Amino acid sequence: MRIELKNFTKTFGELTVIDRLNLTVESGEMIALLGPSGCGKSTTLFTICGIHRMNGGSLHFGDRDVSDLPSQKRNVGVVFQNYALYPHMSIRDNIAFPLKVQKEDAATIARKVDEIAELVHIPELLERKPAQLSGGQQQRVALARALVRKPDVLLLDEPLANLDAKLRLEMRSEIRRIQLETGITAILVTHDQIEAMSMCDRIALMKGGKIVQLDKPDEMYANPADQFVAGFLGNPPISFVDASVVGDTFVLGAGEIAVSANLMGRVPSQLQLGVRPEYFGPQFGSGVAGKITFVETQGRENLYDVTLQNGTVIRSIQPSGQSFALGDQVSWGIDTDNVLAFSANGDRI
Amino acid sequence: MNRRTALGFGFLAPALLVVILFFLAPVVLTVFFAFTNMSTSTGIRGGEYLLNQSILRSIPEDAISTETRNTLENAGYQVNDQGLAKLAETVSPATADELRSLHGGARFDSRRDMERALKDLRENRIRSTRDRKAAADLFNTSILNTRYNTEDAFRAALAGTNVPVGDHDALTSFAYTGWSWTTENMKLLFSLDSSYRYAANTALYVALTLAFNVGFGLFLAISTFYLPPVLASTFRTIWFLPRILPPVLYVLMWKWFTWDTGFLATMTGYLGIAPRNWMLDTATNAWVFVVLINGCVGASLGMILFSSAIKAIPTSMLYASEVDGASRWQQVRYIILPQLRWPILFTTSYQTLSLLTSFEYILLSTEGGPGRATEVWALAAYHTALSNYGGNLQYGLGAAYALILVVIGIIASLLYLRFFNFKELVSKPRIEQ
Ligand SMILES: Nc1ncnc2c1ncn2[C@@H]1O[C@H](COP(=O)(O)OP(=O)(O)OP(=O)(O)O)[C@@H](O)[C@H]1O
Ligand SMILES: [Mg+2]
Numbered sequence: 092m093r094i095e096l097k098n099f100t101k102t103f104g105e106l107t108v109i110d111r112l113n114l115t116v117e118s119g120e121m122i123a124l125l126g127p128s129g130c131g132k133s134t135t136l137f138t139i140c141g142i143h144r145m146n147g148g149s150l151h152f153g154d155r156d157v158s159d160l161p162s163q164k165r166n167v168g169v170v171f172q173n174y175a176l177y178p179h180m181s182i183r184d185n186i187a188f189p190l191k192v193q194k195e196d197a198a199t200i201a202r203k204v205d206e207i208a209e210l211v212h213i214p215e216l217l218e219r220k221p222a223q224l225s226g227g228q229q230q231r232v233a234l235a236r237a238l239v240r241k242p243d244v245l246l247l248d249e250p251l252a253n254l255d256a257k258l259r260l261e262m263r264s265e266i267r268r269i270q271l272e273t274g275i276t277a278i279l280v281t282h283d284q285i286e287a288m289s290m291c292d293r294i295a296l297m298k299g300g301k302i303v304q305l306d307k308p309d310e311m312y313a314n315p316a317d318q319f320v321a322g323f324l325g326n327p328p329i330s331f332v333d334a335s336v337v338g339d340t341f342v343l344g345a346g347e348i349a350v351s352a353n354l355m356g357r358v359p360s361q362l363q364l365g366v367r368p369e370y371f372g373p374q375f376g377s378g379v380a381g382k383i384t385f386v387e388t389q390g391r392e393n394l395y396d397v398t399l400q401n402g403t404v405i406r407s408i409q410p411s412g413q414s415f416a417l418g419d420q421v422s423w424g425i426d427t428d429n430v431l432a433f434s435a436n437g438d439r440i
Numbered sequence: 441m442n443r444r445t446a447l448g449f450g451f452l453a454p455a456l457l458v459v460i461l462f463f464l465a466p467v468v469l470t471v472f473f474a475f476t477n478m479s480t481s482t483g484i485r486g487g488e489y490l491l492n493q494s495i496l497r498s499i500p501e502d503a504i505s506t507e508t509r510n511t512l513e514n515a516g517y518q519v520n521d522q523g524l525a526k527l528a529e530t531v532s533p534a535t536a537d538e539l540r541s542l543h544g545g546a547r548f549d550s551r552r553d554m555e556r557a558l559k560d561l562r563e564n565r566i567r568s569t570r571d572r573k574a575a576a577d578l579f580n581t582s583i584l585n586t587r588y589n590t591e592d593a594f595r596a597a598l599a600g601t602n603v604p605v606g607d608h609d610a611l612t613s614f615a616y617t618g619w620s621w622t623t624e625n626m627k628l629l630f631s632l633d634s635s636y637r638y639a640a641n642t643a644l645y646v647a648l649t650l651a652f653n654v655g656f657g658l659f660l661a662i663s664t665f666y667l668p669p670v671l672a673s674t675f676r677t678i679w680f681l682p683r684i685l686p687p688v689l690y691v692l693m694w695k696w697f698t699w700d701t702g703f704l705a706t707m708t709g710y711l712g713i714a715p716r717n718w719m720l721d722t723a724t725n726a727w728v729f730v731v732l733i734n735g736c737v738g739a740s741l742g743m744i745l746f747s748s749a750i751k752a753i754p755t756s757m758l759y760a761s762e763v764d765g766a767s768r769w770q771q772v773r774y775i776i777l778p779q780l781r782w783p784i785l786f787t788t789s790y791q792t793l794s795l796l797t798s799f800e801y802i803l804l805s806t807e808g809g810p811g812r813a814t815e816v817w818a819l820a821a822y823h824t825a826l827s828n829y830g831g832n833l834q835y836g837l838g839a840a841y842a843l844i845l846v847v848i849g850i851i852a853s854l855l856y857l858r859f860f861n862f863k864e865l866v867s868k869p870r871i872e873q
Contacts, residue, residue, distance in 0.1 A: 173754065179778040
């Protein structure tokens with residue numbers, strides 16, 4: 092079911108946390124609310140499920156205006172960061188709870204619980220108590236409970252934050268699998284860009300209570316709307332370098348690169364260049380000279396920090412098996428076609 | 441004992457001392473008193489030996505022979521050497537000599553006869569009646585009405601009479617006025633109808649007050665939980681007042697409220713109801729107020745305990761139940777109440793014990809009245825042992841009452857310990873994540 096937030100405003104006392112936010116999630120789509128801590132992701136999510144009331148704007152599920160409905164009547168499923176399982180109930184009762192409060196008959200409840208347990212792969216855990224489950228299993232239970240009454244929307248608030256790295260990988264694909272199998276419209280709140288990029292159809296990147304950019308993950312990565320977006324996406328992150336334009340070259344602190352064709356003629360004399368680590372290295376020729384001040388071995392790849400003469404650091408990621416060492420003086424090139432240019436106030440050029 | 445245990449005991453010593461002094465000692469003393477017949481008349485130190493008419497009369501028929509009885513009662517007066525020696529000493533040897541010559545060896549049944557004999561003196565008249573009476577006493581051979589400080593003195597006096605030796609032991613025990621060991625208290629307790637009445641009253645009192653405490657405490661905790669924070673804490677403070685108010689003041693307010701010229705009577709007076717003391721008017725009224733007075737105090741404790749337990753429930757769990765579709769009532773019923781299970785059980789058990797032994801609010805409000813309608817066991821113990829209208833405080837019987845409570849309390853505590861498995865209760869957090 093399509094979710095449509097229009098001019099959504101949320102204030103806590105004097106503090107305006109969300110200011111006229113607009114967001115549309117298409118039916119069956121999974122979208123990520125991504126942003127730094129405190130940007131209002133949870134607030135947005137809690138408003139969609141009705142825990143918080145809106146101070147302005149409207150919310151529609153499909154054609155239904157749910158702006159003023161209490162959360163009980165919205166038919167949303169929510170997975171909380173700490174799972175919020177009911178500790179005194181068995182797993183079966185936990186999952187059955189949304190059906191039980193709707194007074195469905197016992198046989199139907201049992202059948203639906205079994206179905207959903209099958210879907211999230213926990214049929215053998217139903218008689219246990221939450222305390223007897225691992226984090227990943229609790230996560231699956233929370234998902235099952237959120238999905239059991241076939242909600243119109245599924246909301247996930249940092250569902251993977253409490254899991255260890257391996258489980259996080261596993262649950263990432265599991266949640267996506269379940270979302271695709273059920274075809275449910277889902278919103279995932281996260282501050283982990285990898286989670287957002289790997290699990291969702293589109294990403295809404297938030298900052299200070301506003302959506303800065305809403306796009307497909309690869310599009311957002313390749314074409315960030317501004318410096319903030321460019322800096323937020325990508326790991327290792329993009330490097331920003333002050334540059335001035337002299338003729339058809341960018342002059343950096345220690346070197347020069349050519350202005351690419353698509354930027355030619357559109358750039359001001361002073362600007363910032365964004366260089367992603369995969370576009371800086373010896374394979375792109377030479378011209379930008381500096382010293383390797385940091386090396387991080389990641390197995391398949393190595394990560395290098397190259398410090399230019401004026402102190403600017405440009406990161407580079409290279410296949411492993413190369414002979415660069417800490418302290419080496421290098422002169423590497425930059426893939427000019429993939430350089431991002433930003434004006435002094437951070438706008439994309 | 442190694443140094444570490446010694447150190448441990450060293451640190452514990454003050455606590456142990458307090459436990460022994462204020463917990464163990466009272467229990468031991470209660471047991472001790474419960475098996476004595478101590479009262480105001482026996483004193484608590486041990487007593488003298490005394491026989492008098494009323495004690496003689498209280499001795500059962502077959503305990504001593506009729507001959508003994510007669511001998512004791514009619515021992516009368518005899519002009520013997522012993523008495524004459526005393527007379528010589530207190531009045532004059534001449535008087536003694538004259539009396540010897542007149543009545544030496546004579547016996548008189550009553551003091552009057554003895555006095556008459558003294559009037560026979562011619563040369564050494566004893567003029568004042570008082571002196572004559574005093575002189576007559578010197579010849580008294582009866583041991584009635586004389587206090588003897590030790591058993592030996594009493595037995596020696598008995599030996600000086602014609603009482604058959606076989607009755608000496610029985611008489612000695614009846615003559616003892618101090619306390620003695622007895623199981624009579626327990627027998628009496630179980631034979632008195634009033635005991636069963638008090639037991640029933642206690643059960644009623646504990647059950648009703650407990651229900652009110654827990655029920656109302658829960659209601660307050662849950663309802664204030666859903667109020668805005670400022671309003672909630674104001675409410676909680678108000679409801680906590682009964683607990684921090686001195687009991688005398690608190691009960692006095694209830695008395696003002698229910699007096700026949702008090703608030704309630706005045707208000708109902710407008711409805712044309714004759715003014716009355718609403719608290720002591722009928723037994724039912726008294727019970728209502730006893731439960732309310734105690735309940736409001738207890739409910740505030742329950743409220744605090746339950747409130748903090750509710751606050752310990754993670755907010756996200758409450759949010760989860762709301763988006764799961766649970767109404768307020770379902771949220772209370774399925775999420776909050778089950779998680780209050782331990783606090784509720786704890787409060788219930790704790791308050792059962794404290795209610796069993798508490799009587800101060802009843803004492804201050806109804807004093808067990810009207811009649812004995814609200815007299816609970818602990819209050820009966822207090823009344824018997826420490827505040828008896830008759831004036832004879834029966835420490836022994838009172839302690840017997842108290843002992844029953846001690847026994848019930850210990851049994852209940854042990855049961856609770858088993859039932860709740862307190863070890864588990866304290867070692868595991870009750871709200872699991
Ligand atoms: N109940 C509240 N009262 C007042 N301010 C609040 C309340 N809840 C959130 N805020 C404020 O609103 C802002 C957004 O909070 P929100 O929880 O939505 O952030 P978030 O994006 O989810 O951050 P995080 O990634 O740390 O969870 C924060 O500045 C926060 O301090
Ligand atoms: Mg959050």
